Amino acid sequence: MTRLRNIAIALAAPLLAIVFSLAVTSLVIQISGGSASDFISILFSWPADRLLVNIANQTSLIYLSALAAAVGFRMNLFNIGVEGQYRMAAYAGALFAGAAFLPGALNVIGALLVAVAVGAAWAGIAGLLRVTRGVSEVISTIMLNAIAITITGYLINTYGIKAGDSRRTEAIPESSQVPGWQPFDKAAGEVWTLGLLAVIAGVSFWLVLNKTRFGFDLRATGQSESAAIASGVNSKKMTMVTLLISGGIAGLIWMPSLFGSAHYYGTTFQAGLGFTGIAVALLGRNRALPIAFAALLFAYLNEQSNRLTIEAGISVEVIQITQGIIVLAVVIAYELVRRYRLRAEEREVAQAPRPGATTEEVSA
Amino acid sequence: MTTSAVELRGIEKRFPGVIANHDVNLQIAPGTVHALVGENGAGKSTLMKILYGVQKPDAGTITINGETVEFSTPSDAIAQGIGMVFQHFMLADNLTVLENVVLGAEKLHGTGAKARAEVRAISDRFGFGLDPDVLVESLGVAARQRLEILKVLYRGAKIIILDEPTAVLVPQEVDALFANLNGLKEQGHTLLFISHKLDEVLAVADAITVMRRGTTVGDPDPSSVTKRQLAELMVGTELPSPATDESTVTDVVQLSVEQLTMIDEFGRTILDGIDLQIHRGEVVGIAGVEGNGQTELVEGILAMRPTQGTVRLGGDDMSGWATRKRRAAGVGYIPEDRHRHGLLLDSPLWENRILGHAYEEVAVKRGWINRGGARQDSERIVDQYDVRTPGIDTMARALSGGNQQKFIVGRELSGEPSLLIAAHPTRGVDVGAQAAIWDQIKEARRAGLAVLLISADLDELIGLSDRIEVILRGRLVGTFDPRTVTPQDLGEAMTGGQEEA
Amino acid sequence: MSTVVPEATMPPPPSTPTAAAGRSYRWLLLVLGFLALVSSVRVVSGANEIDSVGTIQAALIATCPILLAALGGVWAERAGIVNIGLEGQMILGTWGAAYFTYYYGPWVGLIGAALLGAVGGILHAIATVTFGVDHIVSGVALNIIGAGAVAFLAEAYFRDLDGGGIKQLTGLETPPKVDIPWLGEAASDLADKHWFMISDFAALIAALTNSISIMVYIVAGLVFFTAWVLWKTTFGLRLRSCGENPQAAETLGVNVYLFKYVAVIVSGVFAGLGGYMLVLVSSSGFVTGQTGGRGYIGLAAMIFGNWRPFGAAGAATMFGYTDAMQLRNADAVHALLLLVAALLLIFTVLRLRKGDRKNAVLFAAVGVAFLAWFLLSDEVPREFAGMTPYVATLLVLALGTQRLRMPAADGKPYRKGEAG
Amino acid sequence: GSDDDSDGGDDNNAGSGGNALDCSAADGDGPKVGIAYDVGGQGDKSFNDAAAVGVKKAVDDLGATCTEAEATDGEAESAREDRLRQLADGGHNPILAVGFLYSEAVNKVAPDYPDISFDVVDGFDPDDEANDNVAYLGFAEEQGSFLVGVAAATKSEAGNVGFVGGVNSDLIKKFEAGFTAGAKAVNPDIEIQVKYLQESDPKGFNDPAAGKATATGMYDQGADIVYHASGGSGAGVFQAAVEAGDGKWAIGVDSDQWQTASETEQAHILTSMLKRVDVAAFDAISAVDKGEPLVSYQVYDLKVDGVGYSTSGGFVDDITGDIDGYADQIKSGEITVPTAP
Numbered sequence A: 001m002t003r004l005r006n007i008a009i010a011l012a013a014p015l016l017a018i019v020f021s022l023a024v025t026s027l028v029i030q031i032s033g034g035s036a037s038d039f040i041s042i043l044f045s046w047p048a049d050r051l052l053v054n055i056a057n058q059t060s061l062i063y064l065s066a067l068a069a070a071v072g073f074r075m076n077l078f079n080i081g082v083e084g085q086y087r088m089a090a091y092a093g094a095l096f097a098g099a100a101f102l103p104g105a106l107n108v109i110g111a112l113l114v115a116v117a118v119g120a121a122w123a124g125i126a127g128l129l130r131v132t133r134g135v136s137e138v139i140s141t142i143m144l145n146a147i148a149i150t151i152t153g154y155l156i157n158t159y160g161i162k163a164g165d166s167r168r169t170e171a172i173p174e175s176s177q178v179p180g181w182q183p184f185d186k187a188a189g190e191v192w193t194l195g196l197l198a199v200i201a202g203v204s205f206w207l208v209l210n211k212t213r214f215g216f217d218l219r220a221t222g223q224s225e226s227a228a229i230a231s232g233v234n235s236k237k238m239t240m241v242t243l244l245i246s247g248g249i250a251g252l253i254w255m256p257s258l259f260g261s262a263h264y265y266g267t268t269f270q271a272g273l274g275f276t277g278i279a280v281a282l283l284g285r286n287r288a289l290p291i292a293f294a295a296l297l298f299a300y301l302n303e304q305s306n307r308l309t310i311e312a313g314i315s316v317e318v319i320q321i322t323q324g325i326i327v328l329a330v331v332i333a334y335e336l337v338r339r340y341r342l343r344a345e346e347r348e349v350a351q352a353p354r355p356g357a358t359t360e361e362v363s364a
Numbered sequence B: 001m002t003t004s005a006v007e008l009r010g011i012e013k014r015f016p017g018v019i020a021n022h023d024v025n026l027q028i029a030p031g032t033v034h035a036l037v038g039e040n041g042a043g044k045s046t047l048m049k050i051l052y053g054v055q056k057p058d059a060g061t062i063t064i065n066g067e068t069v070e071f072s073t074p075s076d077a078i079a080q081g082i083g084m085v086f087q088h089f090m091l092a093d094n095l096t097v098l099e100n101v102v103l104g105a106e107k108l109h110g111t112g113a114k115a116r117a118e119v120r121a122i123s124d125r126f127g128f129g130l131d132p133d134v135l136v137e138s139l140g141v142a143a144r145q146r147l148e149i150l151k152v153l154y155r156g157a158k159i160i161i162l163d164e165p166t167a168v169l170v171p172q173e174v175d176a177l178f179a180n181l182n183g184l185k186e187q188g189h190t191l192l193f194i195s196h197k198l199d200e201v202l203a204v205a206d207a208i209t210v211m212r213r214g215t216t217v218g219d220p221d222p223s224s225v226t227k228r229q230l231a232e233l234m235v236g237t238e239l240p241s242p243a244t245d246e247s248t249v250t251d252v253v254q255l256s257v258e259q260l261t262m263i264d265e266f267g268r269t270i271l272d273g274i275d276l277q278i279h280r281g282e283v284v285g286i287a288g289v290e291g292n293g294q295t296e297l298v299e300g301i302l303a304m305r306p307t308q309g310t311v312r313l314g315g316d317d318m319s320g321w322a323t324r325k326r327r328a329a330g331v332g333y334i335p336e337d338r339h340r341h342g343l344l345l346d347s348p349l350w351e352n353r354i355l356g357h358a359y360e361e362v363a364v365k366r367g368w369i370n371r372g373g374a375r376q377d378s379e380r381i382v383d384q385y386d387v388r389t390p391g392i393d394t395m396a397r398a399l400s401g402g403n404q405q406k407f408i409v410g411r412e413l414s415g416e417p418s419l420l421i422a423a424h425p426t427r428g429v430d431v432g433a434q435a436a437i438w439d440q441i442k443e444a445r446r447a448g449l450a451v452l453l454i455s456a457d458l459d460e461l462i463g464l465s466d467r468i469e470v471i472l473r474g475r476l477v478g479t480f481d482p483r484t485v486t487p488q489d490l491g492e493a494m495t496g497g498q499e500e501a
Numbered sequence C: 001m002s003t004v005v006p007e008a009t010m011p012p013p014p015s016t017p018t019a020a021a022g023r024s025y026r027w028l029l030l031v032l033g034f035l036a037l038v039s040s041v042r043v044v045s046g047a048n049e050i051d052s053v054g055t056i057q058a059a060l061i062a063t064c065p066i067l068l069a070a071l072g073g074v075w076a077e078r079a080g081i082v083n084i085g086l087e088g089q090m091i092l093g094t095w096g097a098a099y100f101t102y103y104y105g106p107w108v109g110l111i112g113a114a115l116l117g118a119v120g121g122i123l124h125a126i127a128t129v130t131f132g133v134d135h136i137v138s139g140v141a142l143n144i145i146g147a148g149a150v151a152f153l154a155e156a157y158f159r160d161l162d163g164g165g166i167k168q169l170t171g172l173e174t175p176p177k178v179d180i181p182w183l184g185e186a187a188s189d190l191a192d193k194h195w196f197m198i199s200d201f202a203a204l205i206a207a208l209t210n211s212i213s214i215m216v217y218i219v220a221g222l223v224f225f226t227a228w229v230l231w232k233t234t235f236g237l238r239l240r241s242c243g244e245n246p247q248a249a250e251t252l253g254v255n256v257y258l259f260k261y262v263a264v265i266v267s268g269v270f271a272g273l274g275g276y277m278l279v280l281v282s283s284s285g286f287v288t289g290q291t292g293g294r295g296y297i298g299l300a301a302m303i304f305g306n307w308r309p310f311g312a313a314g315a316a317t318m319f320g321y322t323d324a325m326q327l328r329n330a331d332a333v334h335a336l337l338l339l340v341a342a343l344l345l346i347f348t349v350l351r352l353r354k355g356d357r358k359n360a361v362l363f364a365a366v367g368v369a370f371l372a373w374f375l376l377s378d379e380v381p382r383e384f385a386g387m388t389p390y391v392a393t394l395l396v397l398a399l400g401t402q403r404l405r406m407p408a409a410d411g412k413p414y415r416k417g418e419a420g
Numbered sequence D: 001g002s003d004d005d006s007d008g009g010d011d012n013n014a015g016s017g018g019n020a021l022d023c024s025a026a027d028g029d030g031p032k033v034g035i036a037y038d039v040g041g042q043g044d045k046s047f048n049d050a051a052a053v054g055v056k057k058a059v060d061d062l063g064a065t066c067t068e069a070e071a072t073d074g075e076a077e078s079a080r081e082d083r084l085r086q087l088a089d090g091g092h093n094p095i096l097a098v099g100f101l102y103s104e105a106v107n108k109v110a111p112d113y114p115d116i117s118f119d120v121v122d123g124f125d126p127d128d129e130a131n132d133n134v135a136y137l138g139f140a141e142e143q144g145s146f147l148v149g150v151a152a153a154t155k156s157e158a159g160n161v162g163f164v165g166g167v168n169s170d171l172i173k174k175f176e177a178g179f180t181a182g183a184k185a186v187n188p189d190i191e192i193q194v195k196y197l198q199e200s201d202p203k204g205f206n207d208p209a210a211g212k213a214t215a216t217g218m219y220d221q222g223a224d225i226v227y228h229a230s231g232g233s234g235a236g237v238f239q240a241a242v243e244a245g246d247g248k249w250a251i252g253v254d255s256d257q258w259q260t261a262s263e264t265e266q267a268h269i270l271t272s273m274l275k276r277v278d279v280a281a282f283d284a285i286s287a288v289d290k291g292e293p294l295v296s297y298q299v300y301d302l303k304v305d306g307v308g309y310s311t312s313g314g315f316v317d318d319i320t321g322d323i324d325g326y327a328d329q330i331k332s333g334e335i336t337v338p339t340a341p
């Protein structure tokens, strides 16, 4: 009974938060002379087939990014550097796949490994600085993001292949391109096969964090570093490993897109996913399944918002307001629920028979 | 009859599901030392917080010097001349002594030279020996305790509440504190203090009030009541004592520490060539004023901090081992600060069963969490150690301190450890739980467990140990036989009196 | 009357604050020494640009927005609230600055920027103080909201203005500049002589007296103001106590919520002013998204500056200086290599004298590497010059001994009535 | 006045008042134009606006109707595709995609809509298969830049000029290459300071503070004229010229930036390199209107007035002869302007 009620509350909280944020956004639109009803009706109309495909694809990228951030958050590490890590990894992976050292599927696997390694290595710099020199990962990852965009920019500008007035890496050979799944007609596009990486990463994330000793140690360190150290966790090693994992996952972020449709690193590279991931991870409270919902929500809002200018003349930026408020409102709602639950739990503890001051005895 | 300094009538305070205070009546005469006693969770702290304005009562009246008052924040209470020293220190480590004192009372003497002079003056008047300009983090517990009192005096408090001020002090420090309190009383202050140590209560109190299950149950006369009667009033049963059973010491050395030395990051020597041996079936107690290296000794043995020297467990040289390997080799650890080192407060009990025991099959199998095993064993601990909790899915935070402690003891004694490091195993827990914990330790010792016991409670130390070592400034400075030693002797050795003699 | 039990505790850590007079004397020496070093490097490398009047002015102007964000961070975090939302508050400030300056001039614009920043601060305070939301979550959300709101507001309100567009508003009136005629000229002349030490000092004076925005002085004033308020006033003591131990503060009658609110709002105001600097001093126009991560850099400067106003000022200056340098002159970046090498070798000696061989070796190795780089090359490739500020920050952090100490209760949830 | 316009055509001053494109008011029976802007959209004072001016002309002259859509920062490639498809599904023809970022998306989408003509400003065909319903509207930015380079070198008294690029990409390098060549053509010994604000981060087009610091540095080091190709960062370059004082100039880019500058800035804007996106956009629309849609690469160079320079402010009136002389040599092929530095 209480379980059911708890589940109901847990679901109601984010829903209310979404409603609230849409209300605020509508208000902003209305005040600045737009039409809130258009906004709402566009947002809630059923997406076209191709949008459904895009939502699925974007969800996988956002989800990977959020997982990368969440791994760090679970142990109290604030890896702001996912952005730089996946950029470096995307470039390296594309370069490797384009060079086609290996045939077919092997090339794909090789490129994935390269991407993971490069992402991990870039995060590893922050890890190394923190572990050996005590440099806060907040600072180092901010700096590394800026350095990453300069380095990849330099490399692509210097060694990239000219395409019009832009540059790109060598396209990956046809044999290594990964065909997707086409749920609707051809024009609606394909769901990227490597989007499964997100599923695999999500399941692994859940499995490793909740079912293994390593995951336990990681969570313990996040909850209470002092208790974890007393329990035998080597917190420096843990910091290093966690940042490597975080960077490794970050390395995968753009891979579904690379092998599924982009085929090279160039103008089609999608920047900014690293920052989206942080928000999504926080929205999903750093847990595998809730993050999936959060990623879906963000992907949905992003894709639907594309129609705002065309159909209602509303600036697309407005969707950011919605997303930001959702993050804030959801955590506030959860916080209220948490307090409610805590009190309920204390009540339960108090009602357990104890020789101290229990309700019945005193009032008797 | 003069008007009471404090008069509480019909105070009631409810927390979700718990009635912490109910029908509480209390009268305190001005210029007296009034003691408040009662078991854990009896509602003493809650009552004091109400009197100090931290919490609001649900019912009842507070009368100060004949005037009925209502407090909504501590400032209101301070304005009425009330000061409070809390059960746990309320100090900001990164601020100076002066800043900690003047905080909130800046109007009195400002924050500068005048305030500094005033702090010095009070410190000198009571012999506190506090330098206004040092950071609080560099102070030991006794100095912190005095600083807490100084804070109260600085505000010109006439009514001073002290919630378990002696829990962390050694006898000499306690004596000094009481001398201070007497001085205050002579100057017309009214003192209200809480303690679990009934000897102290009988020694200094002019009046006593006993609380039980949230309400006041009597005001025995300190000049006639005995300790035993007092205990009976408090808990309804007789007071247990940690009497040592017959010796079970074997001649097999279980823990052997040789020349253990620890240098901290500032280059100071924290531990200085410690040599220590504990046999199977032996309890070795470490006595010392807090801050003399006992915490670091434990952390050194557990490799939580780097040391030089050798540590052997049974036949194995553990010196190069990391914490996890040492614990896996059979070292149980009851930490002195259960919240910092013993529990994941926001995880359920069954997950806390795994903490520090990830090498045991019941908790982890081949790298995978053994959920079923951990849950089952948690149930066992809850049953066997009488942990009062609705279930093993309850968050550790929701348990009372005593029950948290019982769970930790149960956990650390499972998996048949060969060495138990127990730091203050009964600090702050109620009398019943205390007795249970002592029994468990004694039983394990009979089965051959070697125990390193650290405690600030000298009675506990004397009652449980087979041998007592005194630690002073990072060195072991004396060995005592608990059958012959008195707390006074120990106290003297702990403060360096022996050394000079 | 009573016996004082001998304290058996450890000797206090070596850093007990003493002798303020001796400290300021040491500071003077340090500044002079640094000046001499920079001057030597200038003379040896011939790169007069490394401390020319223009470079110093550009460095000051690049520093100010970051420094304001960092100061904002100091305010919030000293009261125990982590403020990742500085970037968002700064963005809000850019819009406020542009909007109010357009209609009412730069002084009202200043208030407008502060106001918009304050709105961001209030949001953060409501979330973190009233609702106890995780500070990072709230800050991240704030950054998203700030960016979105400003893009949207610019489009809605700047589109039809003179000099306006959906993403910009240019040609705004700027706050006045400071000019001290004869001193400025004299100092400039002296600076142009390129004499050892004297010209370098003159350049500094000239930079401050030749048409430099009054905002630079105001920002410098705010650094002192922050230090004074937080460390010398009752208000500051109470505010800091909320970041160190709010429960203790509560039991002494401090209204912790109030102080946290004030601190976070002031934090927002400072970040908003950072936005103002960007719009009206660093240039004279608003462009959507022009903060470009400076709020985050400010956050980093605050941490790097050990949660202290002058520390933050030092960190922000280092960043601003290297950034201005790389934007102005790639040759001077090359001369920086020599400066870095010299600094490292000096630190090597200092470390050796302290008996810290491990760090000394590290410093010596890196120092020699930089020296070699300087000697063996003619320039830093212009493609990499842009990384200078970021790499310099990492380098300083990696080589500096890290004794950073954040306020003890920073980022921790606090609720009233739970003390004791 | 007409003497403000050198290379013919009306000014690029979009966004202010009645000149702005207002698609909701267009109800003619001409072509139904879909326009997909790059980040910023209409009102960006840059090439999005220039495209809008072209559409506006089509609305006025051809009775065209239009629908606008705009990109966001860091959006997915699929979002661009989706935008184009929405416009295509809405029956628009032609569809103007502003910015080379649309190249890939158009290449993917166009085959599905063989009856619709797509035009990509600055675009390119990313693969080997030619698309017969796509036109790539390219500009000879190097030629326009050459002319302002000539103007700069002629006007420079210090023999020292500067170039500020937003991002170090091939596109912006064309501007640098042309500018350098032009300046050197006039004065082979001229010193040219070059700085790109960012290696690849698009914030280089959005950072007036960096633009100002850079340009100020160039003035301090002896330059008296600075040409920028840095989008929104250019506002900082203009401000730097103002603060550098009399005799210091800036050169605008893409549109006639003198028109949209404040009065104090106008006194320092020597000229602007014009990139007539409006001409190209109108061209593309009218071609569809005539039933002969543009295909393949269309180069808008000096010959077709696709690029040029502005004379607003009258600061280069005395040297238009020289500049136009160079322009003629370029048109005739006597001078080939390099596209990379």
Ligand SMILES: Nc1ncnc2c1ncn2[C@@H]1O[C@H](COP(=O)(O)OP(=O)(O)OP(=O)(O)O)[C@@H](O)[C@H]1O
Pocket (backbone or CB within 6 Å): A346, A356, A357, B015, B016, B018, B019, B020, B038, B039, B040, B041, B042, B043, B044, B045, B046, B047, B087, B428, C418
């Ligand atoms: N903030 C709170 N929320 C919920 N319950 C509380 C709270 N504070 C105290 N209680 C309840 O009130 C009871 C009385 O607690 P209190 O702290 O007054 O006991 P005490 O007599 O001081 O015990 P101890 O000797 O351990 O200090 C406890 O059993 C606890 O259940």
Ligand SMILES: Nc1ncnc2c1ncn2[C@@H]1O[C@H](COP(=O)(O)OP(=O)(O)OP(=O)(O)O)[C@@H](O)[C@H]1O
Pocket (backbone or CB within 6 Å): A346, A349, B040, B041, B397, B398, B399, B400, B401, B402, B427, B428, B429, B430, C418
């Ligand atoms: N601030 C608080 N918020 C919520 N619950 C509290 C709080 N303080 C105490 N409690 C509840 O009060 C109960 C007992 O608290 P109390 O502090 O009296 O225990 P204790 O045995 O004295 O522990 P300790 O020795 O650690 O102080 C616990 O169940 C705890 O959940």
Ligand SMILES: [Mg+2]
Pocket (backbone or CB within 6 Å): B044, B045, B046, B087, B163
């Ligand atoms: Mg208590």
Ligand SMILES: [Mg+2]
Pocket (backbone or CB within 6 Å): D107, D125, D126, D127, D128, D129, D130, D131
């Ligand atoms: Mg093609």
